[in-house]
Amino acid sequence: MTTGIELEDVDGGVRTRTSLEAVAEDRAYTMTQDPYRRWKKLTMPTLLVRAKQELRLGSGYVVPAEDRNAFLREVSGATVVEIDANHLSINTHPDTASAIQRFLAYPSAR
Secondary structure, three states: OOOOOOEEEEEOOEEEEEOOHHHHHHHHHOOOOHHHHHHHOOOOOOOEEEEOOOOOOOOOOOHHHHHHHHHHHHHOOOEEEOOOOOOOOHHHHHHHHHHHHHHHHHHOOO
């Protein structure tokens, strides 16, 4: 049974289909980009879902607190929701789904 586009069956469970080479390629491209320049192009209500937990203890955050604060200041339609998860588990956390559902139902409510 194939479990989804990103997952494949293996003995005893599933694993991601993503190759290490693809991750390295994406990372290399990302390092050439300036995400801050793109913020000014966000003219619609925008939700930033931020993990409250570090990826690993002591490793920092994918979105540091300073970036969260700057995002709120610089993106006029921004809403930030912080989820008690790390970067790897935030997408499957039930509070993430609830936050997205609320945002889509009321995108301009801040």
